[in-house]
Amino acid sequence: MSRQRATAFVPGHVTAFFSAHPDDRPVAAGSRGAGLTLTDGVTVRVSTTDGSGAAAAAVEPRTIRGEPGTIGAVEDALGALGVTAGERVGADGVAVAVETDLPIGAGFGVSGAATLGAAIAANAAFDCGRSENELIRIAHEAEVGRGTGLGDVVAQARGGVPIRLEPGAPGVGELDGIPADSRVEYVTYGELSTEAVLGGDTTALSAAGERALGRLCEDPRLPTLMAQAREFAADADLLVPEVATAIEAVDDAGGDAAMAMLGRTVFAIGTGLSDAGYDPSICRTDTAGARLVRDAECE
Numbered sequence: 001m002s003r004q005r006a007t008a009f010v011p012g013h014v015t016a017f018f019s020a021h022p023d024d025r026p027v028a029a030g031s032r033g034a035g036l037t038l039t040d041g042v043t044v045r046v047s048t049t050d051g052s053g054a055a056a057a058a059v060e061p062r063t064i065r066g067e068p069g070t071i072g073a074v075e076d077a078l079g080a081l082g083v084t085a086g087e088r089v090g091a092d093g094v095a096v097a098v099e100t101d102l103p104i105g106a107g108f109g110v111s112g113a114a115t116l117g118a119a120i121a122a123n124a125a126f127d128c129g130r131s132e133n134e135l136i137r138i139a140h141e142a143e144v145g146r147g148t149g150l151g152d153v154v155a156q157a158r159g160g161v162p163i164r165l166e167p168g169a170p171g172v173g174e175l176d177g178i179p180a181d182s183r184v185e186y187v188t189y190g191e192l193s194t195e196a197v198l199g200g201d202t203t204a205l206s207a208a209g210e211r212a213l214g215r216l217c218e219d220p221r222l223p224t225l226m227a228q229a230r231e232f233a234a235d236a237d238l239l240v241p242e243v244a245t246a247i248e249a250v251d252d253a254g255g256d257a258a259m260a261m262l263g264r265t266v267f268a269i270g271t272g273l274s275d276a277g278y279d280p281s282i283c284r285t286d287t288a289g290a291r292l293v294r295d296a297e298c299e
């Protein structure tokens with residue numbers, strides 16, 4: 001039997017500001033807030049392992065950029081879909097390859113993207129027959145359950161510049177968006193642990209996030225999103241020195257920058273960081289959201 005496989009692309013997502021809304025039901029837990037989805041994202045390739053039978057099932061390769069590596073939420077999503085050796089996949093094992101140029105843990109929602117991408121690709125590879133909303137819900141529940149994100153999955157599924165009006169997966173949460181398309185630049189100085197921030201007291205952070213969302217809804221434009229992001233980072237006491245310096249430099253050069261939640265990352269719209277003398281990574285806002293893509297090896 002030929003190998004079953006499929007590949008999905010999911011945009012990165014930088015959160016500009018957010019409020020945390022825990023709930024006993026993962027489908028209803030999530031965040032309110034806003035951010036940008038990016039053409040820089042995560043490609044996930046799901047396939048049956050090469051070979052057949054028990055030996056293949058015993059080795060279920062998981063790679064991140066070609067190196068062995070796992071993301072807990074990806075495993076949970078595959079389990080929820082029932083694509084594990086011996087279930088839908090028969091005697092073969094399932095291989096998952098995550099490719100991304102984005103840094104992990106630095107505020108780009110790589111774990112949410114990898115999880116949604118794995119769900120979309122596995123559904124196609126193994127003919128699970130789930131709808132888009134069902135796949136988003138599976139990925140959202142897995143991500144929230146692991147504490148690695150709250151609102152990234154629903155934002156990444158939508159694309160564009162999502163506003164998360166109500167927390168939760170499709171059917172519970174509610175999304176809107178800023179109708180904008182922009183060049184985006186970013187520079188990363190390192191990780192900030194999402195689990196640690198979400199596991200701490202989020203009262204002040206969430207109050208700041210709710211204020212920012214109210215103001216953005218009154219004026220749903222990119223410059224307002226960026227201004228509210230800067231205010232949020234300061235009010236929530238999350239701003240780190242390297243990012244503060246870069247935001248100030250961009251401001252001095254007449255640009256618009258803010259900190260990506262939750263990472264030691266500064267992002268700017270337009271040429272803000274280049275104009276301030278930085279050497280940033282460059283992409284755009286993503287327009288399409290999470291999607292299946294052609295598998296290069298099948299062409």
Ligand SMILES: Nc1ncnc2c1ncn2[C@@H]1O[C@H](COP(=O)(O)OP(=O)(O)OP(=O)(O)O)[C@@H](O)[C@H]1O
Nearest residue numbers: 069070071104105106107108109110111148194262
């Ligand atoms: N090389 C790696 N560096 C960091 N995390 C890794 C790596 N390999 C696997 N992981 C797993 O990937 C997940 C990263 O989740 P995390 O929420 O910290 O990052 P993110 O989704 O990229 O960022 P953010 O939530 O800040 O936007 C964790 O579950 C971690 O265990």
Ligand SMILES: CC(C)(CO)[C@@H](O)C(=O)[O-]
Nearest residue numbers: 015018031149150151152
């Ligand atoms: C919590 C979070 C900032 C982590 O990246 C994100 O998932 C969000 O905005 O909900």
